[in-house]
Amino acid sequence: MKRGKVELGSKSALTAAKTGKAKLIILASNCPENLKDQILKNAKASGIPTHLYSGTSRDLGTVCGKPFIVAAITVKDAGDSEILKLAEGEDANTKN
Numbered sequence: 001m002k003r004g005k006v007e008l009g010s011k012s013a014l015t016a017a018k019t020g021k022a023k024l025i026i027l028a029s030n031c032p033e034n035l036k037d038q039i040l041k042n043a044k045a046s047g048i049p050t051h052l053y054s055g056t057s058r059d060l061g062t063v064c065g066k067p068f069i070v071a072a073i074t075v076k077d078a079g080d081s082e083i084l085k086l087a088e089g090e091d092a093n094t095k096n
Contacts, residue, residue, distance in 0.1 A: 013072035017042035
């Protein structure tokens with residue numbers, strides 16, 4: 001969160017997935033299904049890797065250091081972090 005450029009929220013993730021302006025999208029396990037499906041479909045079409053976080057949106061918010069729920073994280077620039085390694089070999093778009 002501190003090293004690169006990220007946006008929080010499912011609306012930002014959907015916009016980024018549609019426009020192809022993200023390096024990675026992370027979705028909480030309890031992200032609403034219809035929204036998750038839209039994000040995954042658009043991310044796949046745009047060639048953006050995705051990662052399904054095993055925790056809930058409350059857990060994801062806590063991991064991000066936020067006092068609120070976070071259904072999705074859009075990584076626009078990883079900075080010097082290694083977060084993009086999440087996309088290696090575990091692209092949610094390949095799971096059916």
